[in-house]
Amino acid sequence: MTDYLFVVDATIGGELTPLILNQDEEVVNLATATEILFRLEKPSGTIIERVGTTLTNGVDGYASYTLVTGDLDEAGVWYYWLKITAPSFTLATSEKKAFSVRDD
Secondary structure (H helix, E strand, C coil): CEEEEEEECCCCCCEECCEEECCCCCECCCCCCCEEEEEEECCCCCEEEEEEEECCCCCCCEEEEECCCCCCCCCEEEEEEEEEEECCEEEEECCCEEEEECCC
């Protein structure tokens, strides 16, 4: 079964923490998720994948990925979206969220 999701209220500052909602805007319980995959698109168009976790126990619907050295190797506008797999469902977010990386 595949649902269409929206990612809202993402916090950028070293950590990506989107809240996952279903098409009815209800929180998706991620407690049984076996894989949370963050897909990040660089300004050049290259896509990298990183394995995430739940922010807490997953019941609250928050996924999390902490950016590490080497992840953000290009300045400009980046995008991310997720694919979440659990025993009873696979969810793919269709909406990309943007964030900026400065060249300091």
